[in-house]
Amino acid sequence: MPHSRLSLALTLGLGSCALMAQAPPPVKDELQELEDLLNTPIQGASKREQRLIDSPQAIEVLTGDEIRQMGIYKLSDALKIMTSVDVHELDNAATNVTLRGVMQQGQPKAVQILVDNVPLYNAELGSVDIDNLPVSIDLIDKVEVVRGPSSSLYGANAVVGVIAITTRKAKAGLMGGARATQAQGGVHRGALDVSFGKEVLGVSAGYQGASFRTTNQTTYFFSNLAPVTLNDNRSHQHNASLRLDWSYGKGALWLGIGEADKRYAAYTTAVFPYLFTQTGSQYLGWSHTWLDGLRTEARYSVMSQKTGSGANPAIAAAFGDPGFLSEYTFFDFESKLMEVQVNWEILNTLHLVGGVDRRTYTAGKAPFVGFLAEQDESASGGFVNLDWNATQDLNLSAGVRVENESLGGSRKSPRVAVVWNPSKSSSLRAGWYNSTRSPQVLESRVDFTNTFTPPPPFTTGILRILPNPALEPETVTSTELGYRHILGAFSVDATLFEMKFEKLIAQTPIGNTIAPPVLTVNNQYLNTGDAKNKGLELAFAYRPSTKVSCGVNGTWLDYKLTATDTRPSYSPAFKANAWVRFTADRLSGYLSFQHVGPTEMEYIPAAGPAAPLRSRAQINQLNAHFAYQVFAGFSVSAYTRNALKEDYNDQGSGTPTRSQFVYSARRESGFTLGYRF
Numbered sequence: 001m002p003h004s005r006l007s008l009a010l011t012l013g014l015g016s017c018a019l020m021a022q023a024p025p026p027v028k029d030e031l032q033e034l035e036d037l038l039n040t041p042i043q044g045a046s047k048r049e050q051r052l053i054d055s056p057q058a059i060e061v062l063t064g065d066e067i068r069q070m071g072i073y074k075l076s077d078a079l080k081i082m083t084s085v086d087v088h089e090l091d092n093a094a095t096n097v098t099l100r101g102v103m104q105q106g107q108p109k110a111v112q113i114l115v116d117n118v119p120l121y122n123a124e125l126g127s128v129d130i131d132n133l134p135v136s137i138d139l140i141d142k143v144e145v146v147r148g149p150s151s152s153l154y155g156a157n158a159v160v161g162v163i164a165i166t167t168r169k170a171k172a173g174l175m176g177g178a179r180a181t182q183a184q185g186g187v188h189r190g191a192l193d194v195s196f197g198k199e200v201l202g203v204s205a206g207y208q209g210a211s212f213r214t215t216n217q218t219t220y221f222f223s224n225l226a227p228v229t230l231n232d233n234r235s236h237q238h239n240a241s242l243r244l245d246w247s248y249g250k251g252a253l254w255l256g257i258g259e260a261d262k263r264y265a266a267y268t269t270a271v272f273p274y275l276f277t278q279t280g281s282q283y284l285g286w287s288h289t290w291l292d293g294l295r296t297e298a299r300y301s302v303m304s305q306k307t308g309s310g311a312n313p314a315i316a317a318a319f320g321d322p323g324f325l326s327e328y329t330f331f332d333f334e335s336k337l338m339e340v341q342v343n344w345e346i347l348n349t350l351h352l353v354g355g356v357d358r359r360t361y362t363a364g365k366a367p368f369v370g371f372l373a374e375q376d377e378s379a380s381g382g383f384v385n386l387d388w389n390a391t392q393d394l395n396l397s398a399g400v401r402v403e404n405e406s407l408g409g410s411r412k413s414p415r416v417a418v419v420w421n422p423s424k425s426s427s428l429r430a431g432w433y434n435s436t437r438s439p440q441v442l443e444s445r446v447d448f449t450n451t452f453t454p455p456p457p458f459t460t461g462i463l464r465i466l467p468n469p470a471l472e473p474e475t476v477t478s479t480e481l482g483y484r485h486i487l488g489a490f491s492v493d494a495t496l497f498e499m500k501f502e503k504l505i506a507q508t509p510i511g512n513t514i515a516p517p518v519l520t521v522n523n524q525y526l527n528t529g530d531a532k533n534k535g536l537e538l539a540f541a542y543r544p545s546t547k548v549s550c551g552v553n554g555t556w557l558d559y560k561l562t563a564t565d566t567r568p569s570y571s572p573a574f575k576a577n578a579w580v581r582f583t584a585d586r587l588s589g590y591l592s593f594q595h596v597g598p599t600e601m602e603y604i605p606a607a608g609p610a611a612p613l614r615s616r617a618q619i620n621q622l623n624a625h626f627a628y629q630v631f632a633g634f635s636v637s638a639y640t641r642n643a644l645k646e647d648y649n650d651q652g653s654g655t656p657t658r659s660q661f662v663y664s665a666r667r668e669s670g671f672t673l674g675y676r677f
Contacts, residue, residue: 044144044164046385046397047153047353048343053427053484056397056417058083058147058495058537064140064168066549069581070590071625071639071672073181073189073208074131075143079163081577081592081623083493083539083553084147087130088570089665092212092235092264093275094129099147099161100499100535101557101571105506106602110159110437110474112150116167116243116256118281118301121157123377123407124333124363124441125305133165134258134281135241136206138177138193141168147537148497149435149478151413152401155357155381156438159476160499167243167256170195170202176677177633183670186213202245209238212264235274237262251288256281272309276327280304293345304334321368331371332364333441353399354384361407363441370448370465375441379405385415395419397431408438408473426485433478439471443505443525454519461519465507468524475502489544495537503527504561530562550580572597586629594621620644621665633676640669 045055052061060082067078076095080087086103088096098108113120113128115135120128143165150158176194183189193206212235241258260279283301290296308329316324323329339357346352363375381403388396400414417431447467454461480497506528513520539553554576559567567573579592596619622644627637642665 042144044146044162046387047341047355048351048387053425053486054395054419054421056395056419056429056431057150057433058480058482058493058497060145060147060493060539062143062145064138064142066581067140067143068138069583069588071627071637072641073137073191073210075133075137075140075165076130077623077641078143079130079145081553081579081594082145083537083577084535084555084575085145086570086572086575092237092262094127094277095131096127097130097163099145100497100533100555101559101568102160102533103570104504104568106570109440110157110161112154112158112162114154114162114164115258115281116165116283117285117299118256118283118303119154119335119337120279120281120303122305122333122440123157123335123361123438124331124375125307129260129262129277129279130163132237132260132262132277132279133239134260134279135165135167136191136193136208136239138191138208139167139204139206139241139243140165142166147495148431148480149413149415149433149476149499151435152399152415152433153383153385155383155401155403156379156405156408156411156413156436156473159435159437159474167241168195168204169243169245170197170204172197174677177675179672179674181670181672183668185668187211187668187670189670200247204243205241207238207240209236211236235264237264250290251286253284253286255284258282272312274310275307276309277307278305295343297341297343299337299339299341301337302334303337305331306333307331319368323368328368329364330366330369332366334362334364336360349389351387352384353387354382356380356382361441363445368450370446371441372447375445377406377441379403379407379438381405393421395421405438407441407444408436411436411473411475425487427483429480429482429484431478431480433480435476435478437474437476437505439468439473439505439525443507444469444471457517458519459517461521463521464523466510466522466524468526471505471525472503472527474504474527476500489542491541491543493537493539493541497533497535497537499533501531501533504529504531531560531568532562533557533559535559547583548581550578550582552576552578567600569600569602572599587626588629589626590624592623594623595619596621619665627672627674635674635676637672637674638670639672640667642667643669 041049042052042055042059042061043049045057045059052059062078062082070078072078076087076097079085079097084100086098086101096108098111102110107127109127115133122128146162148161150162154162174196178192179190181189189210191208195204239260243256245254258281263274263276265274281303283299285297285299287295287297306329308327311326312324316322337357337359339355341355344352359379361377363371365371365374381401383399383401385399390396397417400412402412404410413434413436415431415433417429419427419429421427445467446465448465450463452461452463476499478497478499480495482495484493505525507523508526508528510522510524512522535555535557537555539551541549541551543549557571557573559571561568574597576595577592581590582588598618599616601616621642623641625637625639627635629635646665646667
């Protein structure tokens with residue numbers, strides 16, 4: 001890593017911290033608030049509440065107040081400055097997120113994303129659009145990013161980590177807010193939220209929406225010889241959510257409903273007038289404390305997702321599919337989950353967390369993308385995790401999950417960790433973790449055949465993806481060593497890890513057939529081999545008061561495919577972030593600088609459907625938000641994101657058709673009027 005890159009990040013982050021340090025020492029109340037902040041309670045690493053410093057895994061927390069201070073509408077803008085989080089924007093189509101550079105063929109299939117414990121992982125497609133979740137961003141209370149294999153608690157597909165989002169419970173009284181934004185390029189954004197709590201009942205609701213105009217970006221669609229223009233006119237999205245909480249004696253009930261709907265314009269000369277994706281979630285939960293130290297929870301949730309396009313009679317005629325005469329659904333997925341969990345403090349020094357669950361998946365019929373019939377899948381499993389305080393300073397944690405899935409068969413995911421506290425404000429942790437990723441419906445069941453225009457001398461071609469029900473699950477084992485220390489207002493968090501992947505699944509060419517004038521390109525998802533991912537994560541934070549926080553983090557990766565000793569695509573060797581958030585009288589703000597090193601990415605040339613690799617240069621980005629409170633509750637603010645460079649690259653998406661999207665770091669600058677009560 002060139003010295004100048006790290007120097008730039010350190011200079012910006014630590015330089016800002018040094019300026020903040022000149023402020024007067026915090027008063028006693030602020031010191032207590034600061035101590036509470038640095039010992040934020042977490043649940044994501046053990047499924048029970050504990051101090052962040054005692055976590056057996058690498059974990060980072062972002063609060064809803066910090067997100068709102070950043071003035072953002074897109075969760076990805078907050079996540080991308082967190083340690084080891086990789087964010088890939090596919091223009092308005094989707095925003096993919098992963099951890100530690102693991103994004104096989106451009107698709108993040110190894111991260112579990114939860115909203116109020118509802119898993120959003122799509123067993124049909126895998127990737128989740130982090131900016132189109134069924135929750136309004138102003139209702140988020142906390143985001144916990146657990147880095148490293150987490151299947152022992154969260155089941156298959158939490159291979160490289162978990163992003164757990166918790167929404168805000170209503171406090172006593174009435175509160176809420178609204179904001180409206182106008183940005184360049186005809187971008188309009190808005191959000192509102194309201195919550196009301198009284199005695200045992202609380203309700204919170206939120207909504208956010210956005211609309212876009214044209215950007216005039218150009219790209220290729222499949223194998224078109226001429227570029228086409230992206231037209232964002234009439235593109236829009238909305239996210240809405242509702243949460244209700246009711247407590248009684250030693251018990252509690254809660255329910256929630258969320259919806260996300262994004263409709264975005266397709267290429268102007270392409271076959272689809274517009275594309276859409278919809279995600280919905282509904283959940284119901286119950287908990288009861290039976291005895292001191294014994295609590296049970298039961299949860300039922302439903303997650304659904306649809307993607308598709310607007311009507312097009314030409315496609316209906318060309319493919320003999322009358323479904324295209326109206327709005328057409330490419331993917332229609334529904335997941336239902338029933339789970340029961342027990343938290344039991346057996347002794348003062350021994351804590352047990354365990355549970356069982358049953359999941360069902362349904363992938364609807366969609367012939368155009370290879371789902372010739374409805375697919376019904378299921379999974380059942382159970383886990384247990386024991387934490388034992390062997391001494392006052394030493395905690396041993398061990399657990400295992402056993403599950404059986406129609407897509408991936410039977411498997412076990414164990415973990416063992418040791419946490420030692422040399423002092424009340426420091427911890428040294430070591431652990432061994434195992435996780436699995438099941439084959440997706442798309443990878444093992446899809447039977448896709450479509451036509452394309454190949455390069456001369458062929459006049460017609462067939463792109464074929466064959467099903468592979470013999471696919472085996474991917475597995476990963478990780479050995480990690482971590483250290484955390486809080487020294488007054490300063491904290492450091494370091495993690496050294498080595499992850500060994502086996503039986504990686506990738507879409508692979510299996511040979512072409514030629515019967516002039518037809519070229520047939522055959523592909524299949526196969527277990528292609530192994531990989532090793534070694535890395536160092538380092539984060540510093542400085543909080544001289546509750547009104548100021550700043551920090552620097554960096555990630556160094558050595559991620560290689562074992563067979564070829566080459567780095568996988570979308571895996572930069574180095575990333576660094578520097579950021580500061582502050583409040584001073586009526587002024588508040590946020591500033592961040594990000595550096596992402598060069599990496600390889602897939603590229604679909606105009607000449608055909610193959611997806612070779614090409615280098616993407618390093619990216620440096622600046623994001624900022626400054627707000628001024630005109631009077632109590634009312635503020636005006638200005639912001640910019642991706643201010644230094646708009647980054648466009650043609651790339652392959654890794655979908656069954658390996659269709660074309662634009663990797664985009666789109667610049668957006670605007671002004672916001674906001675009011676909170």
